[in-house]
Amino acid sequence: MNLNMNSVESLVAQIQGLSGNIGELTQLRNYLKQCDDLLRTESTRLAPLLTELDPSVHSLGYLYILEACTSATVSKDQANELVLSVARFINVCAADQIRLAPEKFISICKRLKEQVVLLEDPMRGVAPLLTSIRKLQSSTEQLTTLHPDFLLLCLMSKCYKTGLSVLEDDVFEVDQPRDLFLYCYYGGMICIGQKKFRKALELLHNVVTAPMPIISAIAVEAFKKYILVSLIHLGQFATSFPKYTSSAAQRNLKNFSQSYLDLVNSYSTGKVSDVENYVQNNKDKFESDNNLGLVKQVVSSMYKRNIQRLTQTYLTLSLQDIANTVQLNSAKEAEMHVLQMIQEGDIYATINQKDGMVRFLEDPEQYKTCEMIERLDFSIQRIMMLSKKVTTMNEVMSCDPSYLGKVGRERQRFDYDDFDTVPSKFNL
C-alpha cells in the first residue's frame, strides 16, 4: 500500500473510502495502526477533521481520530465539550466497527469517565457507558473492562436501578481478574443499596472466594461487607471458608477484619443489648470503613431475626411477651416491628389489637398456582442451560492444547502405573 503518511487529508480520504465491508475495514485498521504516531503528533490539528466524517458510517476512523484528540490534557471548559462529543459518538457509532479496535474504544470511554468525575457530574456518564458496554461486548456473558467504571458511576450518582440492569446478566467470560473483583464489589454495593441482599451476597462471595495469589484491598473490603450482609440476610455467618477459597484469602482475610468477626460473635449470642454495646464501642472503626450504616442495619435485623424465631415456636403470643423476649421497650414498639415485618412478607401473622395478641400463621403459599409452576419451570430451564454450559466448557477444556500439554507432562513424570504394574522402586 502506497500511502502518504504525512498527510492527514489523505487519511480522511482513506477512512471515507474504506468503511464499506469487513475486508476494507480490516485494511483500514492496519493502515490506522501505522498512522498512530502521526495521529499522536498531529492531535491538536485533528478536531476539524471530525466534522468531515460521519460517526455512524466511519466509526472506526472516527474512533481513532477522536481518541487522538482526547488524549491530550484538557481544561475544564474543554472537558465539557469532550464529554459531549464522546457521548455523542458512543451513541451513534457502529458496534461491529468499534469492536475492531476495542482498546481505543475503552480508552475514550475511560477518558469520559475521568472527565465526568472531574466535573463532579457522574450522572452524565451513566447512560453513555451503559451504551458503550452493550456495544463493546459480543455477548451479555462477557465482562468488559468498562463494567467496573460504569458501576462506579452508578454508585456515585446513586443510579442503582440502572446499575442493576447490568448486574442481572450472568457473567462468565472475564479478561482481567481485577475487573471482576471491582465489578463484584461495586455490584455488591449497588445491590446493598437496593436491599437485594441475596444478590449482593452472591457477588461479594465471588470476590472472597475467587482464586487469587495474594489478597487485595478489594477482597478485604468485600469480605467485611460480606460478613455484614450475611448477618443481615441470613442471620448468621459461617466463619469457615468454602474449601475452594484460595489459601491466601483463607490465611489473611480474617486478620484484617477482626472487629467484624467479633461483631459476628456478639450477634450469635442473640442479645440485642450486647450487639448494641459492641457497635457503640467500635463505632469509629466501622465509620472509618464506611460501613456504619450497614452495621446499623445488622443491629436492626436482629429484632427481625428474633421475632421470626418466635413464629417457629408460638401460634399466639401477646405483644408484651414479644417485647420482652426480643428486648424491645414497649408493646407498642413490638407492634410496629411486627407490622413492618408482615408488610415486607417476612412473617405471616395477624395482630389482634383488642387483646394485644399476635397470631402467627403458616406460609399461605400452597405451591398450586400457575406462577409457581412457571417459576419451577424457569428454574429447571436455567439449570439445564447451565449444565449444558458446563459440558461445553469441559469439552473445550479437554481440547485445549496448553491444558493437555500440562496434564501430559505431569502424567509422564508421576504416573508410572500406566507402564508398569509394579511400582518402579521395586524394579531396581
Add this chain to the structure above:
Amino acid sequence: MESEDYASGAVIGEEEIYANGRDESDPQRHRPIISSEQLDIEAYAALYTGRTKTMRLLFIADKCGIPSMELEALRMAYEEIKKGEDTQLFREIIGKINGRLGPNYALDNAWADAVDRRAESRKEKLENELNAYRTNLIKESIRMGYNDFGDFFYAHGRLGEAFKNYIRTRDYCTTSKHISHMCLNAILVSIEMGQFTHVTSYVGKAEQAVDGLDPVTIAKLRCAAGLSHLEGKKYKLAARKFLEVGPELGNNYTEIIAPQDVATYGSLCALASFDRSELKSKVIDNTNFRNFLELVPEIRELINDFYTSHYASCLEYLGNLKTNLLLDIHLHEHVETLYEQIRNKALIQYTLPFVSVDLNMMANAFNTSVTGLEKELEALITNDQIQARIDSHNKILYARHADQRNGTFQRALQTGNEFDRELRSMLLRANLIKHDYNLKGPRKY
C-alpha cells in the same frame, strides 16, 4: 484381687463379713440403700471395700453439708483408715475431724509411727527380694515382686508408684491370667486416681489380649468401661456398658463399684440417652439387668413409670433421689445433666402422641407452672426436638405437621437456586483460573 483384700483389710470388720458373705444368688436380701430417705451411711459404706470405701466416706463428708452426717462419715472413715496402712490419709482425716469426735479420734502418733516403721522395713525386704529375683532372672518371681511392690504402694496411698509397679509386671506376664490381673490392677489404681483415659486403654488391652476371660472379669471390665464413658459424658455408651454387666459381678468388685451402683448409673444413663424402644428392649426386658434393678427398687419403679408415662411420679422419684445421688463419688458431676436430659426426654414423649395439649394439664403432670413449662417447651421447639407450636393465648400446645408437599416444593426451589448460584460462581472461578494459567503460559494476545 486377693492380694488387695489382704493388704487393705488386715482386720476384716463385722460389716464386711456381712457384705462379702452375702449370697449373690439371693439379691432380694439387699436393703435398698439408694433411696429417698437420708442416706444411711453405715449401710452405704458396707457396700464397699478397700480404698474406695474410705474415699467415698470422705467425699460424703465433704459434700453433704449436714454436720451430724459429716461427723458420722468421718468417724467411719477414721476407723476404716486405721485398719489400713495409709498414714498420709490418716493425718489428713485428723485435720478434717479437727477434734470434733472426742479424744478417741485424735491423732494417734504411736500407731502412725509404728505403721511407718513397719512399712519401711517391709519395703526394704521387698526390694531385697526383687533384686534377688532379678539377678536370677526368674520371670514369674520378678512379676510377683513388682506386683507386691504395687500392692505395697497402693496400701500406703502412693497411687502413682503403685501404678508404675503394676505396669512393670507387664513385661513378665506369661499367661493370659497374668495379663488380666495386671490390667485389673492398673484399672483399679487409675480409677482411684481419676485417670479415666488409662482405664479405657487397659480395658481395651484386657479385652484384646485375652481370649478366655472368666465371666467375673468380663463383668468387671464392663463396669470399668462404663465408668470411664460416664466420666467422658458419653452417656449412651456408658449405659450400654453398664447394661452388659453380667450377674456374675455380684459383690466381687466392691473395691470399685457395688451392684447397686451398676443399676443406678446404667438406668440414669439409659433414661437420658435411649429412645423408647431401646429402653424397652435393653433395660426393661433385660433379664440380666433386672437382677441389678431389684437391688434398687426405686430406680426400677422410676424406669417403669417413665416407660408407662407416669412422668410426675417418675420425676418425683428422681427428685427424691437427687440429694443422695449428688453424694456419689462418680455420679455427682453428671446428675444435673442427666436429670435435664431425662426431663427433656419426658417432655418430648409426653407431647408426641397428641395433636393438641392443654398446657395446664401438662404443667400438672410435670409438677411445674405453666410459664415455666412454656419456657422449657420453647427451648425444645427452638432446638427442633418438638414439632409443635405454643398458643400462648389459650395455653395450648399444637402439634405441627409439616406439609410434605409444600416442604418438598420449597426445598426443590431452594436447592435449585443454590445449585444455580454455586454453578455460576464455579464457572467464574474456572474462568479466572484459566485466565491465570494463560498468563503464565505463552501469551496468546
